[in-house]
Amino acid sequence: MLPGNVHEKALLWSAFLLSGLCLLFPSFVQAACPVPDSLQPVRVTKVFDGDTVKVADGRSIRLVGINTPEMNYKSGAPEPYARDALAYVRTHAERITGMVPGAQRLDRYKRTLAHLYFQNGSNVEEQLLRKGLAVAISMPPNLTLRRCLWQAERYARERRLGIWSRADSVLAVVELPSDAAGFHVLSGRITRVQLSGKRWSLWLDGQVELKIAARVRSYFQQKDLQALVGQTVEVRGWLINPGTRSKGKSSAYRLMSISHPDHIRPTHR
Numbered sequence: 001m002l003p004g005n006v007h008e009k010a011l012l013w014s015a016f017l018l019s020g021l022c023l024l025f026p027s028f029v030q031a032a033c034p035v036p037d038s039l040q041p042v043r044v045t046k047v048f049d050g051d052t053v054k055v056a057d058g059r060s061i062r063l064v065g066i067n068t069p070e071m072n073y074k075s076g077a078p079e080p081y082a083r084d085a086l087a088y089v090r091t092h093a094e095r096i097t098g099m100v101p102g103a104q105r106l107d108r109y110k111r112t113l114a115h116l117y118f119q120n121g122s123n124v125e126e127q128l129l130r131k132g133l134a135v136a137i138s139m140p141p142n143l144t145l146r147r148c149l150w151q152a153e154r155y156a157r158e159r160r161l162g163i164w165s166r167a168d169s170v171l172a173v174v175e176l177p178s179d180a181a182g183f184h185v186l187s188g189r190i191t192r193v194q195l196s197g198k199r200w201s202l203w204l205d206g207q208v209e210l211k212i213a214a215r216v217r218s219y220f221q222q223k224d225l226q227a228l229v230g231q232t233v234e235v236r237g238w239l240i241n242p243g244t245r246s247k248g249k250s251s252a253y254r255l256m257s258i259s260h261p262d263h264i265r266p267t268h269r
Contacts, residue, residue, distance in 0.1 A: 033148040035121035039098030042116070047093055050085025050133060051125075052111065055099075062111040064102045064142045065149045066125045066134040067183050069163070081163050085133040095119050102142035113142055126152045132162020135185060135236065138260035140216050150262065170234060173205040176254065181241035186256075187267060188235075190228040202228065202264070208254040210235060216259050224261070232267045 042061075046054035050068030053061050069079035071086060089096075098117035107113055116124040123145065128134040129152035136153040138146050157164045168175075173188035188205040200212040202225065212220060237256040258264060 032151055033123040033126045033145050035117070036098075036100050039100060039117055041097065042099040044089075044093040044096045044116075047086060047090040049082065050089055050128060053089065053093070053096075053116070060109075060111040061099070061114050061116065062107055062109075063125050063128075064113050064115050064139070065137060065145055066128060067137050068128060068134045070182065080166060081133055084162065085128060088128065088131065088133055089124070092118065092124075096124060100144075103144075104139075104142055115145060123148075125149055129153045130155050130161075132156035132159075132164050135163065135183070136262075137236065138262040140219055140260060143260075146262070173207050176207070179241065180254065181239050183236070183238050184256075185234060185236045187232065189232050190230065193226055193229055195222050195225060200225075202258075204233070204235060204256075208235075208239070208256055210237075210256050210258045210264065212258050219260055221261075228264065228266070234265050234267050236263050 043056040044053045045056050048054065048060070049071045051063040051066055053063075055061055068085040069082035071078045071082045095118045096116050097119045100115045100117070102113035102115070104113055118124060118127075125134065125145070126149060129136055129149055134153075136150045138150075156162060163169050170185045170187050173186055176184075176186070186204065186208065188208070190202050190204060191206045192203040194201045198214070200214075200217060200220075202210040202212075204210060212225075235256065235258065237258055240255040240257075
């Protein structure tokens, strides 16, 4: 056993080193997402918003597994915490040195889908989630870090950080504004489920149709969806404004595409 004064000095020195690591790399002791065996080198040259950056070779990178509030550059009205998410990524852009492309390489806007990493090995998406500056999303087939990213969101939610500090972070369907569109986290009761033919849909309070596209149906169990009838749930996804939809496709007040079972969660109220 070490003498008392030596033991105390060792403890103080350990605390000093730990605090130094936290100061240099704020996320170092908090990371839960695994560090990949190999990373593609990358250098960020521009930050568009919290989840989209441009890198030195000219590609636009859309971060996998999260959605950050929109800056809405055209209207000049950023969503709450959009500036904070942008500022975080911009402040630490020089520390972002690694990338892992997703299984699906490009999105519909031709952006590269990828996970980004700081030079200390911590994951950029995870840190945004832990600070309450992003919302977790599961978008097949890019599901590699799904569990640790949802864990990071839970950390922020339990502490009411960032987005989750707001009363409207989860919006009841009955409180939806008439012009609501874009990404939302909603709560409501599943009133009906239709799982026949080409149409897989669940209705939230009879006002929002939760549509499950054919390409992701293999991730869902029909019995689990049927069991949701009458339950109060939290859902997340992109709402489509009725004014932008083709006529006659649905009588629902709103349409939300659901990409993974993670996006429909009973609240057990």
